[in-house]
Amino acid sequence: MTHNGGGMIARRDLTVRIAARTDLSPTCFRFILETAEEIAAVPGQFGMVTCGAGFDPLLRRALSIAGVARREGVTRVELMVKEVGRGTNLLRHATVGSTLRLLAPLGNGFTLAPVEGTCLGLVAGGIGLPPVLFAAERLAARNVAFDLYVGAASGGELLDVERCRAAAIAVGGDLVLTTDDGSAGEHGFVTAALQRRLDGGQRYGRLLACGPNPMLAALTRLARERALAAELSLEEPMACGVGVCLGCVVELEDGRYVASCKEGPVFSVDRLAARWWP
Amino acid sequence: MTHNGGGMIARRDLTVRIAARTDLSPTCFRFILETAEEIAAVPGQFGMVTCGAGFDPLLRRALSIAGVARREGVTRVELMVKEVGRGTNLLRHATVGSTLRLLAPLGNGFTLAPVEGTCLGLVAGGIGLPPVLFAAERLAARNVAFDLYVGAASGGELLDVERCRAAAIAVGGDLVLTTDDGSAGEHGFVTAALQRRLDGGQRYGRLLACGPNPMLAALTRLARERALAAELSLEEPMACGVGVCLGCVVELEDGRYVASCKEGPVFSVDRLAARWWP
Amino acid sequence: MSIRLDTTVGALKLANPVLAASGTFGYGLDLLEFCPPESLGAIVTKGLSPRPRRGNPTPRIVETAAGMINAIGLQNVGVEAFCREALPELRARGAVVVVNVFGERMEEYLEVIGRCEGEDGLAGYELNVSCPNVTAGGMEFGHDPAPLERLTAMCRAATRRPLWVKLSPNAPDLVATARAALAGGADALTLINTMRAMAIDADARRPVLANGCGGLSGPAIKPIALRMVWEVHKALPGVPIVGIGGIETGRDVVEFLLAGASAVQIGTAIFRDPVAPLRIVAELESFCEEHEVAHVAELTGGLQWR
Amino acid sequence: MSIRLDTTVGALKLANPVLAASGTFGYGLDLLEFCPPESLGAIVTKGLSPRPRRGNPTPRIVETAAGMINAIGLQNVGVEAFCREALPELRARGAVVVVNVFGERMEEYLEVIGRCEGEDGLAGYELNVSCPNVTAGGMEFGHDPAPLERLTAMCRAATRRPLWVKLSPNAPDLVATARAALAGGADALTLINTMRAMAIDADARRPVLANGCGGLSGPAIKPIALRMVWEVHKALPGVPIVGIGGIETGRDVVEFLLAGASAVQIGTAIFRDPVAPLRIVAELESFCEEHEVAHVAELTGGLQWR
Numbered sequence A, B: 001m002t003h004n005g006g007g008m009i010a011r012r013d014l015t016v017r018i019a020a021r022t023d024l025s026p027t028c029f030r031f032i033l034e035t036a037e038e039i040a041a042v043p044g045q046f047g048m049v050t051c052g053a054g055f056d057p058l059l060r061r062a063l064s065i066a067g068v069a070r071r072e073g074v075t076r077v078e079l080m081v082k083e084v085g086r087g088t089n090l091l092r093h094a095t096v097g098s099t100l101r102l103l104a105p106l107g108n109g110f111t112l113a114p115v116e117g118t119c120l121g122l123v124a125g126g127i128g129l130p131p132v133l134f135a136a137e138r139l140a141a142r143n144v145a146f147d148l149y150v151g152a153a154s155g156g157e158l159l160d161v162e163r164c165r166a167a168a169i170a171v172g173g174d175l176v177l178t179t180d181d182g183s184a185g186e187h188g189f190v191t192a193a194l195q196r197r198l199d200g201g202q203r204y205g206r207l208l209a210c211g212p213n214p215m216l217a218a219l220t221r222l223a224r225e226r227a228l229a230a231e232l233s234l235e236e237p238m239a240c241g242v243g244v245c246l247g248c249v250v251e252l253e254d255g256r257y258v259a260s261c262k263e264g265p266v267f268s269v270d271r272l273a274a275r276w277w278p
Numbered sequence C, D: 001m002s003i004r005l006d007t008t009v010g011a012l013k014l015a016n017p018v019l020a021a022s023g024t025f026g027y028g029l030d031l032l033e034f035c036p037p038e039s040l041g042a043i044v045t046k047g048l049s050p051r052p053r054r055g056n057p058t059p060r061i062v063e064t065a066a067g068m069i070n071a072i073g074l075q076n077v078g079v080e081a082f083c084r085e086a087l088p089e090l091r092a093r094g095a096v097v098v099v100n101v102f103g104e105r106m107e108e109y110l111e112v113i114g115r116c117e118g119e120d121g122l123a124g125y126e127l128n129v130s131c132p133n134v135t136a137g138g139m140e141f142g143h144d145p146a147p148l149e150r151l152t153a154m155c156r157a158a159t160r161r162p163l164w165v166k167l168s169p170n171a172p173d174l175v176a177t178a179r180a181a182l183a184g185g186a187d188a189l190t191l192i193n194t195m196r197a198m199a200i201d202a203d204a205r206r207p208v209l210a211n212g213c214g215g216l217s218g219p220a221i222k223p224i225a226l227r228m229v230w231e232v233h234k235a236l237p238g239v240p241i242v243g244i245g246g247i248e249t250g251r252d253v254v255e256f257l258l259a260g261a262s263a264v265q266i267g268t269a270i271f272r273d274p275v276a277p278l279r280i281v282a283e284l285e286s287f288c289e290e291h292e293v294a295h296v297a298e299l300t301g302g303l304q305w306r
């Protein structure tokens, strides 16, 4: 109820320059945003980004931070965006070199601490990749072992496969790719691939996941059935991103609604209300 | 009350590409819009241009056509724009290479026919230049004689002086420049410069003018006092540009309100109600 | 799949549910090359009074966020000029024409209808009882159920053609005015007209509009219009509603139909895009194709409350 | 020139006329590094009820053209938690705090006020009688003059602190409700709350919001809010008004002041820009400098009708 400064890292609202935009798939693109100011973030945290100049669209859009690095006095923030509506369409067509406002870092990220004796399981579905890839690269840098599961609708929608592979290889982990249509990797849902590995005896000390709600629901069921620790990054519609509108609430097991922008967007599955594993 | 097709020239609503934008002054810029389609226009006609992608700003902006030419299958429409508010700000920052919608040509233009025994007087104030320069260049091409009076707040705001000079010289006419602050050309209002020439015996068969309302009011007084024929291009706030909203009406001497987008924007001073020469 | 776009508003059959709104499409003949009137479900004329009206002084319009305020003051050519000059061409083209009627007194409504009754080729009347711009021009009818019912009944007695009453969103009690219009014999309700609004010029310390206040239209009001259509539909199920307010796309039309409208009108959207009504018909058709809606009329009132 | 930004709302002195609105600034401590509560004229708390409330199921918000609809359902921590957990820090910071109060029954309003009366450092109360989201939550008070007067009088009897009543734009007769609030002893009127509105998911054929309807806020409603402020100011000159609705800039504030407001509240703008209220104070100051307004209070009611 009181002051949330995004943990230890100070939130800032900065004017950032669109330094680059590259297509990742027919629907997704990468944004590199630059500023001379310092910003830090942990995987799972997000930013609120302005899109468009007028009052329509009115609100900022929530986007997970896919990476952040500072070099030679410039902070580079990486976003990965899927065009799904008007706001993301405007972002896709924003001029490289023009500026946006980025309010970040917001919310709480994934728990990256290693778990004695096991490795972590990272699971991304579709445009759920950015926080998961960010986590993978941070874990790789700290030499914490993990397997990385990445699913998409089709082969063309698998994003940044080489970086995913490099991160997993760096810690001796597996990269498991799946597509709903079987056009690349294993055929079927990414949660099914995970389940097969679990059934085959693979153990994970903690699952970290982001993706569409049906995937997260499947994962929640799986984690609860097998008593696995799991953290999910949820996507609720957000107006403010900073805990004052109460638009983005998630129902917890105790019946409370909490602001996912502030207490989340990453939630441990055992805190979530039953509607998350219907 | 019925069908207005902009005279003989068909109106069209076209997607046009911003081929170039160049600064003309600290506040004004030139737009070159390209399309493979054919558009024609006469000086004094205007277009309605979209600005921005969303519903804010909602309406198109009215902009006079400063020139139009077709070469090698491409029509180039020239606009000259002063940044005064949100719409024109968005236009200023629109990406070269991106597209706009242009509904044009609209309204009725100046009478360019020569008047036996006299030359024409063309008068532009500030961003009133585009239709007047278009008229000057068309008249020059037809070898109809005119003097060209161009006024601005200061020397830096005198737009496209070389083209103005070239057009006037081509027909042996004078280019008279004035600035309100005396920083270039004659000191004072452009209408005062015109009045001095008239007092000195200069005669004009018809005045064609565009500029801010106070200038047009001064010119109307002058024209009515001396019984000179004069046509003014007026700028009323417009929503539709095509005669259906009745937002842009101008009061005529007979008390009627007529849509300036349809019956104008060019009006003969003798048709205008008294409020035009208060 | 071939989609049926036809619909009915009461007894009136329309080829499609997309109409041009009053005051935003002139007398139907200004945009022939973009949007021929016969291509629409119907056109509603600019509000007609017995005699020509000058309207308000300028400025008459001002843009607002995703909207605009107008205070045109019901400038129009008068019913006589309309019948003589525009109607023949509309008729020749096969346009379905609804005459938007208003007056400062009840008799004036009757005068307009009376003049039109002498003409073939008019599909019906829409009573504008809700214009917020002219103090004497209908405000009281639209806000007060009793006189509204009286006015509607008088007009009802004067014609057998379809009679629509266009409701004011500024009325104290929307459903009460709706009931009054029906009690008076209205065949359908059009909603909504513009919302009373104001813009101020901070530099000049004056209202922007010469009239002071005006009516807000455009996408800004769509969520309110949609709520009002749904509210009236819920309160008076089965009553034909013509929905209007901020419609810009075929998807918007679907929303109004689901909320209970049988047809819709396109107003301010025409100012941004002269081809808007036709584009919207096409978008509506695509939506129906994608969603396997065989007949657009199936959508009316199809909203499932959660 | 040094500009005086201080103003008064009735007897309450404020350092500047820019307040954070209820429901858009939490309990004042969420945006400390962007907008410390003590830097504003005052902050209005999220609506407080006697006991904590869960609020509505999700989705609770949806964006519309230049606006948004919310149906939060008045989720709040309850007055007790507020007084214990947030108020001490607000007090320590020197923030001017107005408690936004609501209840499902009259007694609940009194419970909230009763609990707050035991606390120092509260500047006043704002009664939310206009929340369109909770069927039982104030709707009747805000729409019907008689119960509104009774409610206001009961609350008046319970406190000597400034008492504001926040009016509903959905009320049948705005001026009548304003009069009722004053008759009950209100010191000032806040207007407007959100406008009842609806968004429909055409694919799902359902309302977007779990609650069905919600309240529209943001720039879309500014022209309506401004008109309402002016209307109440004209009808009841001299009555202190706190203006609200779609304010995004210092210039917007000037417009509301000219229309008759003594102070304003910033709501939805905070969602776009966490520093909005402070930025707006700065813009207001610049406006006054440029226009040689020595004291911002001079602007109140300064609109010249044309």
Ligand SMILES: Cc1cc2nc3c(=O)[nH]c(=O)nc-3n(C[C@H](O)[C@H](O)[C@H](O)COP(=O)(O)OP(=O)(O)OC[C@H]3O[C@@H](n4cnc5c(N)ncnc54)[C@H](O)[C@@H]3O)c2cc1C
Residues within 6 Å of the ligand: A046, A057, A059, A060, A061, A062, A063, A064, A065, A080, A081, A082, A083, A084, A085, A086, A087, A088, A089, A127, A130, A131, A234, A235, A236, A237, A238, A265, D062, D063
């Ligand atoms: C914490 C968080 C992190 C996210 N990270 C990413 C990311 O890294 N990459 C990415 O592409 N997308 C991400 N999203 C989803 C992204 O915010 C939406 O896709 C985006 O807001 C859609 O906007 P639009 O205008 O294009 O779509 P529209 O459908 O036109 O948006 C309409 C409204 O719905 C909201 N909305 C629509 N879809 C979503 C959604 N899935 N989640 C939340 N709000 C939504 C919008 O914010 C807007 O207010 C994230 C969402 C959240 C909450």
Ligand SMILES: Cc1cc2nc3c(=O)[nH]c(=O)nc-3n(C[C@H](O)[C@H](O)[C@H](O)COP(=O)(O)OP(=O)(O)OC[C@H]3O[C@@H](n4cnc5c(N)ncnc54)[C@H](O)[C@@H]3O)c2cc1C
Residues within 6 Å of the ligand: B046, B057, B059, B060, B061, B062, B063, B064, B065, B080, B081, B082, B083, B084, B085, B086, B087, B088, B089, B127, B130, B131, B234, B235, B236, B237, B238, B265, C062, C063
């Ligand atoms: C027939 C005609 C021809 C024009 N030709 C030119 C031209 O060649 N170059 C040029 O720079 N400008 C021209 N203008 C003026 C131009 O339309 C306005 O400057 C522009 O609309 C301002 O938009 P904005 O959003 O930047 O300003 P804002 O002040 O933010 O606009 C707010 C609203 O007021 C209207 N508005 C503001 N100023 C004017 C104005 N002077 N005339 C009409 N409406 C206005 C806008 O259309 C908009 O609806 C012309 C206007 C008309 C009517």
Ligand SMILES: Cc1cc2nc3c(=O)[nH]c(=O)nc-3n(C[C@H](O)[C@H](O)[C@H](O)COP(=O)(O)O)c2cc1C
Residues within 6 Å of the ligand: B245, B246, C021, C022, C023, C024, C046, C047, C070, C072, C074, C100, C128, C131, C166, C192, C193, C194, C216, C217, C218, C219, C221, C244, C245, C246, C247, C265, C266, C267, C268, C269
């Ligand atoms: C410029 C203008 C003029 C209008 N004139 C009339 C009119 O004469 N009669 C009428 O009933 N409604 C009139 N209206 C209201 C529209 O028909 C419509 O009800 C309103 O604009 C809301 O729809 P929209 O948001 O699609 O524009 C007018 C609206 C505008 C914008």
Ligand SMILES: Cc1cc2nc3c(=O)[nH]c(=O)nc-3n(C[C@H](O)[C@H](O)[C@H](O)COP(=O)(O)O)c2cc1C
Residues within 6 Å of the ligand: A245, A246, D021, D022, D023, D024, D046, D047, D070, D072, D074, D100, D128, D166, D192, D193, D194, D216, D217, D218, D219, D221, D244, D245, D246, D247, D265, D266, D267, D268, D269
């Ligand atoms: C998400 C949200 C929550 C709100 N909660 C409250 C509330 O608890 N009590 C109240 O009186 N008003 C509440 N309001 C209304 C605002 O205080 C304000 O009256 C309205 O939003 C219009 O102002 P705006 O356009 O500046 O947002 C809320 C508004 C929003 C958008």
Ligand code: FES
Residues within 6 Å of the ligand: A237, A238, A239, A240, A241, A242, A243, A244, A245, A246, A247, A248, A249, A259, A260, A261, A262
């Ligand atoms: S988005 Fe506003 S509280 Fe979370």
Ligand code: FES
Residues within 6 Å of the ligand: B237, B238, B239, B240, B241, B242, B243, B244, B245, B246, B247, B248, B249, B259, B260, B261, B262
């Ligand atoms: S701008 Fe609409 S009638 Fe002229």
